[in-house]
Amino acid sequence: MVVTSLMWKSLGTWVKTFPSYLGKYPVGWSAANRTAICNKTWKTMIPFFIMMMSSLFTGVACVGILLSQIFDLADYPFKVIIISSLFLTTAGSIITVNSVVVQNANSIALFFNRIENLATQLGGFPRENTLHFDIVGFTLNVVVVSYLFLPVIVGPCCLYLELDPAMSLRNYLIGEKNWSQFLNLVAIPLRISSLATCYEMARLFSWLICFMTLALHLLISCVTFLQNKSIRLTIWGRIAIDQYFVGFRALEITVISSSHFTTPMVALVMLIGIIGTVQCNFVALKMHRVIHLPLYLVFPTFGVLLPIIAMIMMPLMIAIFERTKELRRRWQYLLLLCKLKGYVLRKIRATRHIGIYGGLMHNNFYIWSIPNYQHIDPFDMLDSVP
DSSP states (O other), X not given: OOOOHHHHHHHHHHHHHSOXXXXXOSEEEETTXXXXXXXXXXXXXXXXXXXXXXXXXXXXXXXXXXXXXXXXXXXXXXXXXXXXXXHHHHHHHHHHHHHHHHHTHHHHHHHHHHHHHHHHHHTOOOOOOTTSOOHXXXXXXXXXXXXXXXXXXXXXXXXHTTXXXXXXXXXXXXXXXXXXXXXXXXXXXXXXXXXXXXXXXXXXXXXHHHHHHHHHHHHHHHHHHHHHTTTHHHHSOHHHHHHHHHHHHHHHHHHHHTHHHHHHHHHHHHHHHHHHHHHHHHHHHHOTXXXXXXXHHHHHHHHHHHHHHXXXXXXXXXXXXXHHHHHHHHHHHHGGGOSSHXXXXXXXXXXXXXXXXXXXXXXXXXXXXXXXXXXXXXXXXXXXXX
């Protein structure tokens, strides 16, 4: 699996689409050096935490709207409830995922740079086929640009139509008669926070999609390079065998050491994707006469775009485990041709399967693999070879 120039360009598109003068993300990208950068300094963290606080204010206002509807303190139109639930999902997504990113910003940047260097050391990047249309790279660039709909269309339209949380509280809970000049001043930053929430959601998820897809492609490339070099186990001596397994162990250590942030990020992204897809499809199917253009166009767009993103990323996460399983099965066959059977078998037994897990709070909920697969290591069933 080749990491194409169009895939690398998607990260450059992300940098240009979300400029640094609006605040740097904790994990950035240097297009000149093609490396991930940790921007976790106090100067860059101030705009970032302003975005986080804006999302928190928006989420609290949306919770107030939903609770006042539940306890019959106000009677909101159905479209206000739906828009508020979407804002609440957006704010919750930003706070949870960004909390994981900001805590592990340095580890995420090191992880991405390590797998890129490891892929280069194992086999380099083969020349891409210019006649083959790169659908993944094209989709990544389109996704980054498509997420501009959130700050450009959703935010201003909600402010204009008075569907943002601040105006919804004013119109249906507090009332215009009880709305004082002081509350009018308080509502200004709350309304601006709706725009900041839309912008941060667009920046966060376009970053997640590009970084996760490229990282998964690099991991699969490393396993593919090891598959192509596995014939060395039969014809070379101990030095070449040691070098081969050093590469696999480096890949294994890199993946395992990153599990403290990849596991919760994968679980959160999949959960948010499911909730967002259901909400967008519901609005697209049931509320086309309630929500006016151009705001309505955003929901069918993301109702289709989110499943396409899942169709790209889920097979990649499954492929890492399946390619590793195929590699170990290949070792089983090559072991019969090895001159140093006992030495190679001990090396193989010291390795383990590589997979992407999903879970929260140090609990793994699932591993990305083919369903109904029973994890049985064939090398555990082999007798010791002297």
